[in-house]
Amino acid sequence: MPKLRLLTAALTLTATVAVAHQGVSNPAVMARMNAMSAISANVKTLGTMAKGQVAFDRMVARAVAASIADHATRSIDLFEAPETDPKSEALPAIWDNYADFAAKSEDMARVAQSLAGSIETLADVQAGMEPLGQTCAACHKLYRE
Numbered sequence: 001m002p003k004l005r006l007l008t009a010a011l012t013l014t015a016t017v018a019v020a021h022q023g024v025s026n027p028a029v030m031a032r033m034n035a036m037s038a039i040s041a042n043v044k045t046l047g048t049m050a051k052g053q054v055a056f057d058r059m060v061a062r063a064v065a066a067s068i069a070d071h072a073t074r075s076i077d078l079f080e081a082p083e084t085d086p087k088s089e090a091l092p093a094i095w096d097n098y099a100d101f102a103a104k105s106e107d108m109a110r111v112a113q114s115l116a117g118s119i120e121t122l123a124d125v126q127a128g129m130e131p132l133g134q135t136c137a138a139c140h141k142l143y144r145e
């Protein structure tokens, strides 16, 4: 049951990174960090598939891409209030340019959703990694320490 194993691995990874946020005292900051960590765990799962470290599976790849889109869509609200925490890497520029920040989140959701609907082959996963990664970088370079 490789699909189940892969999904279990992705979930385990999410749980592991969530524990790394123990020093965060503001629950609103914790929630948005956890959302980012879940997105990141999904991207890592696609990355291991792209590199051939786990077998390509069209349905798993599509489900993981859909999960990124879902987290992206649901997590944008977690960033709306200017919540802070000593452990946060969020830059104040987010709340000076919130419309741009939200647009960058929508870019991530759109690229991930398009992958979720179009992946047919391993080559599609491999080709999708760079455009997806660019949506992360476009936001992080402006809005994350």
Ligand code: HEC
Binding pocket: 021, 029, 032, 033, 034, 036, 037, 039, 040, 043, 068, 087, 088, 089, 090, 091, 094, 101, 102, 104, 105, 106, 108, 132, 133, 135, 136, 137, 139, 140, 143, 144
């Ligand atoms: C719309 C902007 C935006 C996009 C798009 C975005 N991020 Fe982030 N990300 C942030 C911000 C802001 C933080 C810092 C949050 C904080 O520390 O309060 C962050 C933090 C993170 C973290 C650290 C979470 C932690 O443990 O504290 C990871 C990992 C991460 N992002 C991965 C990704 C990946 C992978 C993508 C692309 C698939 C992505 N992000 C796309 C804004 C974004």
